[in-house]
Amino acid sequence: MQLNRLAWKNLWRNKRRTLITGFSISLGVFLSVTFTGTGDYGYTNMIDASATMGLGHVTVEAKGFNETPSLDKRLKNSEKIREQIITLPNVSDATVRIMGQAMFASASKSVGGSFLAINSATESEKINLMIRAIVEGELFDENDGRGIVIGSIMAEKLKLKLGKKIVYTTTDINGEIVGEVARISAIFKTGLDEVDGAMVLLPIDRVRKTLGYTADESSMITVIISDQRRAEELRDQLTTMINDPETEVLSWQQTQRDLTGLITIDKTTNYLSQVLVGLVIAAGILNTLLMGVMERTREFGIMMAVGMPPSALFRLVILESFWLAIVGLIMGVMITAPWYWYLLEVGLDFTEMFEEMGGYSAGGVLIDPIMHIRLFKESIIAILSGVFILTLISGLYPAWRAVKTNPVETLKTI
Amino acid sequence: MNQSNQPIVQLTDITRTYIQGEIEVNAVSNFNLEIKQGDFATLCGPSGSGKTTVLNMIGALDEPTSGIVSIEGQSLSELSRSEISALRRDRIGFVFQSYNLIPVLTAYENAEFVLALQGVKPAERHDRVMQVLKEVGLEGLENRRPDEMSGGQQQRVAIARAIVTRPAIVLADEPTANVDSATAEALLDLMQELNKNDGVTFLFSTHDQRVIDRAKRVIHLRDGQLESDVLQ
Numbered sequence: 001m002q003l004n005r006l007a008w009k010n011l012w013r014n015k016r017r018t019l020i021t022g023f024s025i026s027l028g029v030f031l032s033v034t035f036t037g038t039g040d041y042g043y044t045n046m047i048d049a050s051a052t053m054g055l056g057h058v059t060v061e062a063k064g065f066n067e068t069p070s071l072d073k074r075l076k077n078s079e080k081i082r083e084q085i086i087t088l089p090n091v092s093d094a095t096v097r098i099m100g101q102a103m104f105a106s107a108s109k110s111v112g113g114s115f116l117a118i119n120s121a122t123e124s125e126k127i128n129l130m131i132r133a134i135v136e137g138e139l140f141d142e143n144d145g146r147g148i149v150i151g152s153i154m155a156e157k158l159k160l161k162l163g164k165k166i167v168y169t170t171t172d173i174n175g176e177i178v179g180e181v182a183r184i185s186a187i188f189k190t191g192l193d194e195v196d197g198a199m200v201l202l203p204i205d206r207v208r209k210t211l212g213y214t215a216d217e218s219s220m221i222t223v224i225i226s227d228q229r230r231a232e233e234l235r236d237q238l239t240t241m242i243n244d245p246e247t248e249v250l251s252w253q254q255t256q257r258d259l260t261g262l263i264t265i266d267k268t269t270n271y272l273s274q275v276l277v278g279l280v281i282a283a284g285i286l287n288t289l290l291m292g293v294m295e296r297t298r299e300f301g302i303m304m305a306v307g308m309p310p311s312a313l314f315r316l317v318i319l320e321s322f323w324l325a326i327v328g329l330i331m332g333v334m335i336t337a338p339w340y341w342y343l344l345e346v347g348l349d350f351t352e353m354f355e356e357m358g359g360y361s362a363g364g365v366l367i368d369p370i371m372h373i374r375l376f377k378e379s380i381i382a383i384l385s386g387v388f389i390l391t392l393i394s395g396l397y398p399a400w401r402a403v404k405t406n407p408v409e410t411l412k413t414i
Numbered sequence: 415m416n417q418s419n420q421p422i423v424q425l426t427d428i429t430r431t432y433i434q435g436e437i438e439v440n441a442v443s444n445f446n447l448e449i450k451q452g453d454f455a456t457l458c459g460p461s462g463s464g465k466t467t468v469l470n471m472i473g474a475l476d477e478p479t480s481g482i483v484s485i486e487g488q489s490l491s492e493l494s495r496s497e498i499s500a501l502r503r504d505r506i507g508f509v510f511q512s513y514n515l516i517p518v519l520t521a522y523e524n525a526e527f528v529l530a531l532q533g534v535k536p537a538e539r540h541d542r543v544m545q546v547l548k549e550v551g552l553e554g555l556e557n558r559r560p561d562e563m564s565g566g567q568q569q570r571v572a573i574a575r576a577i578v579t580r581p582a583i584v585l586a587d588e589p590t591a592n593v594d595s596a597t598a599e600a601l602l603d604l605m606q607e608l609n610k611n612d613g614v615t616f617l618f619s620t621h622d623q624r625v626i627d628r629a630k631r632v633i634h635l636r637d638g639q640l641e642s643d644v645l646q
Contacts, residue, residue: 002530006516006518006519009518009519010518012518013517013518298514299516299517302508302510302514303516303527304499304502305473305475305502305508306502306503306508306527306528306531306575307499307500307501307502307503307504307506307528307531307532308499308503309496309499309500309503309531310495310496310499311496312531407475408470408475408476411475411510411514
């Protein structure tokens with residue numbers, strides 16, 4: 001008779017109790033999958049959305065630009081570096097940009113804002129939120145030096161419409177004030193007031209000329225990757241590859257500190273909630289296993305009397321908690337799978353609630369009002385092993401109590 | 415197999431004291447006993463005479479306050495906890511008054527349990543279990559669980575479990591107490607046959623006159639001391 005088989009049979013002595021405990025384990029799986037899955041999806045969604053707002057998942061820029069952005073901090077050999085980056089695995093896109101501050105004026109009014117000078121040939125909706133959010137007109141052609149794309153709020157403030165002229169002034173590499181006239185080729189509306197009211201897109205070649213940059217200079221190369229979790233790995237890889245003390249490679253965690261902070265706090269709260277839920281469930285498992293042990297002290301006495309060593313008895317109770325974990329996990333998967341599928345395919349729509357709250361952004365990033373779910377492979381492993389280990393740990397004390405059985409006391413007579 | 419003079423169990427100057435409140439009670443005092451291979455002996459005496467205490471100490475379930483308990487020449491006080499477990503597993507068989515089978519296991523699995531603890535290979539386990547179940551008259555009932563068997567059948571499984579490891583001695587506490595007369599006689603027939611044919615040594619603790627009448631050796635205890643030791 002193998003201990004495993006005996007443990008399995010023991011588990012089903014009290015079917016109702018085993019099923020109730022299995023259900024509590026499955027509830028733990030359900031909550032953990034929901035918390036972690038919405039986190040995995042939500043964080044990725046926010047990080048990816050943030051990456052398309054200008055800085056990408058990884059940014060290559062002139063040293064010090066991130067701390068004190070200035071148009072005189074220029075990245076040399078931008079195009080050459082970009083060509084190298086784009087060939088790397090895991091990199092889905094890389095584009096050269098100039099980022100700076102400017103004043104934008106119409107005939108009646110002027111506002112301050114930021115410009116993102118882009119190469120329309122290498123930009124796309126996929127990597128640029130503002131292009132994706134165009135509601136009127138079209139992105140300027142790469143040969144159209146006079147095009148400009150502005151946000152809907154800026155257009156309102158300046159009382160400008162599509163095709164109208166706008167003047168922008170900034171400082172060149174020598175610190176001289178320079179200005180240009182552009183014509184509005186498109187208007188975007190992202191839903192983020194700070195973007196719609198203060199960001200514009202300009203053609204990079206025209207901006208280079210205006211600022212006095214050479215054809216190969218820029219503020220940064222924005223790199224988009226297929227898996228945001230590999231940003232730091234790519235940052236290190238690019239730092240080694242570029243190997244230039246005047247160039248800095250930064251991950252999104254470094255360039256978007258508000259978002260990083262928000263995610264860190266949210267993750268910590270999430271983990272703490274899960275730990276608390278885990279402890280409550282562990283107490284239930286411990287109770288079940290302990291009751292099972294206390295009810296069988298006489299039986300354990302017999303087993304020890306016929307020669308079962310304490311270590312084997314300990315293993316028997318641990319094996320019972322092992323099988324309980326397996327049962328709980330199987331029940332958990334059965335209960336959670338339909339819920340997971342629903343959130344994955346359909347999701348929960350919080351649009352109305354978000355609108356009542358006056359928008360749906362956090363950390364300066366748009367949040368998807370439809371709550372979906374996604375579990376990374378490592379999260380699945382962490383949940384399954386976490387629940388499994390928790391159940392096994394819950395079995396330690398009952399196993400220890402079983403080993404402490406005194407055959408004489410329990411049998412009274414042999 | 416013939417009875418030899420080789421002592422399997424040796425109790426030398428055994429005293430076992432229990433503390434009840436603030437009073438020390440000698441359950442057994444200055445007790446000496448030898449059980450030889452092939453014995454079919456019974457400990458008898460009134461309640462509180464020390465029968466159970468003696469049986470517990472021979473079974474390595476309890477330790478004497480003073481004195482030496484030896485099984486096959488090995489003093490139990492010199493053994494570690496795991497060695498004691500191994501000794502009980504390999505050299506001592508137990509038959510309990512209330513059968514004490516493991517309820518979730520079948521007759522076959524109960525008998526197999528100790529062999530599995532010994533690490534006997536499955537094929538050999540199967541042969542030995544089937545053989546012993548046949549010996550105790552349980553052929554065809556291998557797959558029944560304890561709650562599907564009569565008291566007599568359960569006690570037969572307990573005997574099978576006790577002898578399947580070929581122990582040096584089987585300790586049986588009131589083995590006939592919970593069965594009817596006919597079953598008691600049948601169980602005693604079985605144990606007598608095992609003693610006679612296979613040389614299995616039995617030591618009983620009992621009040622049952624039928625057991626006492628069949629025993630080859632009757633050891634009387636009174637107030638924790640040996641009153642008489644008679645060969646019949």
